[in-house]
Amino acid sequence: MTPRARPQAETLFDLGSAEADEPAEPVRGAFCRVAVQRPIRREFTYRIPDPLEERIRVGCRVAVRFAGRRHVGVVVGLEDECSVPSGRIQPVLDLLGDEPVFDAELLELTHWIADRWGASWGETLGAALPASLKRERGTKKVRRIAAVEGIDPAELAKLSDAAPKRHRLLRFLMELGEPIELRDALRRLNLSESPARTLERQGLVRIESVDADVEEPVSSAAERARPAKLSARQNAAIEHIRARIEAREHRTFLLEGVTGSGKTEVYLRGIEEALARGRSAILLVPEIALTPQTVAWFRSRFGDVCVLHSGLTDAQRLESWKRLKRGEVRVVVGARSAIFAPVADLGIVVVDEEHEPSFKQETTPRYHARDVAVERARRAGAVCVLGSATPSLESWTKAGAGEYKRLSLPERVGGGTEPKVHVVDMRGERGSRGADPLFSRLLVQLLEETIAAGEQAILFLNRRGYVPVLYCPGCKETLRCEHCDVGLTFHRRIERLVCHGCCEEKPVPPACPICSRPGLRFLGMGSERVESVLQKLFPEVRVRRMDSDTMRRRADYEEVLGAFERHEVDVLVGTQMIAKGLDFPRVTLVGIVSADPALHLPDFRSAERTFQLIAQVSGRAGRGERPGRIVVQTRSPEHPAIQLGSKADFTRFAQGESRLRAELGYPPHGRLVRIVFEDESLERVEELADLVGRELGVLAEARGLSILGPAPAPLSLLRGRHRVHLLLKARLDDEGFGDVVRWLADRAATESRVRVKVDVDPVSML
Secondary structure (H helix, E strand, O other): OOOOOOOOHHHHHHHOOOOOOOOOOOEEEEEEEEEEOOOOOOOEEEEOOHHHOOOOOOOOEEEEEEOOEEEEEEEEEEEEEEOOOHHHOOEOOEEOOOOOOOOHHHHHHHHHHHHHOOOOHHHHHHHOOOHHHHOOOOOOEEEEEEEOOOOOHHHHHHHHHHOHHHHHHHHHHHHHOOOEEHHHHHHHHOOOOHHHHHHHHOOOEEEEEEEOOOOOOOOOOOOOOOOOOOOHHHHHHHHHHHHHHHHOOOEEEEEEEOOOOOHHHHHHHHHHHHHHOOOEEEEEOOHHHOOHHHHHHHHHHHOOOEEEOOOOOHHHHHHHHHHHHOOOOOEEEEOHHHHHOOOOOEEEEEEEOOOOHHHEOOOOOOOEHHHHHHHHHHHHOOEEEEEEOOOOHHHHHHHHOOOOEEEEEOOOHHHOOOOEEEEEEHHHOOOHHHOOOOOOHHHHHHHHHHHHOOOEEEEEOOOOOOEOEEEOOOOOOEOEOOOOOOEOEEEOOOOEEEOOOOOOEEEOOOEOOOOOOEOOEEEOOOHHHHHHHHHHHOOOOOEEEEOOOOOOOHHHHHHHHHHHHOOOOOEEEEOHHHOOOOOOOOEEEEEEOOOHHHHOOOOOOHHHHHHHHHHHHHOOOOOOOOOOEEEEEEOOOOOHHHHHHHOOOHHHHHHHHHHHHHHHOOOOOOEEEEEEEEEOOHHHHHHHHHHHHHHHHHHHHHHOOEEEEEEEEEEEEEOOEEEEEEEEEEOOOOOOHHHHHHHHHHHHHOOOOOEEEEEEOOOOOO
């Protein structure tokens, strides 16, 4: 089997192309090349009507006809002749705004991204724009939904079994207690609009179209004092950054500093240097670390700061984009997509916690914001600072090779000592009646001491719910979601089983649905159970929980953190929400209830993630004058990630892990492409995966690449779709890698039934 050829020009005329399939005399006139937001890696030529000839410029949005429908595209080039007969060239239908939305720098950057990650230029341009500008008409109205007041709980209970989707939506809205954008609510719960419309007909919810709110909610002020004196290491790092900004020379720095070493102050001083020279700054942080506390710090330092996060409405995001485009704000703080902020004369880009997986986009275009940050800074002659206490092996390797300049902050500021870490082997712990305990004896003892001393503690478990496993002792099976290859998690507050893959809910059955034996057993632990057991052990202790079940709104997040900061809470229990961006001087104890879930995932990065987890969570303790203590509970105490993580010995861990990756040809010593096939029909998925595998094999063999699979993906069923994946491995210096990526992208675009995802340099292997 030979690889399918890329579609020829003639097959695309019906899509609105104005390119000829045979030589023709050039036609003179006004034409533009347009990148349309479709998964086709090419641009199309359109005729510019006379009234628009003087107005259309490169970077403008236009409406064009494509595949028989109106679409929004971006003008990426202007031409005065075309080789297609004039009668076959379609006209631009409309100009959507007189001002270009992209300058030359961002056009070139998005083209690089599209080529690097195998996406179309049009899709990439779309990802760089606020949602309102991806559509022909901007967002002036939004639909909001809210539960009506005074709903009888019995009315909600009636829906529980008869209409579980409506029950889930109504319960969510009742708990929220305020209107929410309908689209956002449905996205969070993985629902269609049908349950919402039915609830509206039943008079249980209100759905209203309202004017979009363009005023961004402002977090409460939180002053962060400017340090009177910096450490020698901080001063040295700042001087390296300042010199490059002053010289307008690009350089990428890897700022490797232990938690509490003052990396943030280095970022702030670097941004100040850029602003002092009239330049702009972008600071990228993981969405989960974009806390009200973090935002307030930056606003107290720089005043008017543009903050971009997932909690903004489309209208708020558009207004922020316009202010940046007009040059009214020169500092941007945001998550992944903030790297596309339309700032002029960029002086510095900072990527905090650069190792975080959330910087990788999981939908097309599947770019990595860290790599885009480095490239954007390079093109702008700006400085890029990648900061982390536990750098990714990719960045660590590049720093070792001299591609990045390493700056080190090995000590905590203020002369504080590193927290003392205790690794507890939970295989030797026994609870009441021989059951496995949730907390080790040491953790209970240290909790008692911490609370008695008037200090605070954080307990971390990266798994929400009460228990993750419902087990039948009879047939030895666990209850799993019928739509996903995922076990059902019991949530005690709502007394239901929940699939964390598709959000489906169901009541707890009285007996095993497989063998009909009663007496199902709950196994394992989630953050909800940690909170419950803690309250039983210490009834007088003030406990709050932070996970996606309790933090429905950003206001919830701010309220809990405020209470914790005021010492109205003694112990904070949570998932990854509490692992980043928190700085509370009274916290002297951190307990990692189980370090094992991340360690045993089917992912070659699992050890790296576990090491990072221990280091990042441990960094929450002892950030004030009081010494910190860390308890890491595990059933794998001998694993290098646990051993070295408990000692905060990143260098030894990175050296060992790097050697192992090199032997296997995995990143950072090789390149990967993951191709995932998804469909409701397992037969169709397997058939296409086998076919593409054979086609790819022809290309791979000719270029010295290797293929693994096809094989079932670790999550082989998700939301009712079967999943099979292939892995393509290449050497770092393989010149044919890009050709194969482009072939895969074109091949994926030709499939109409089976969904094909091409993920270049994947971060998630699930």
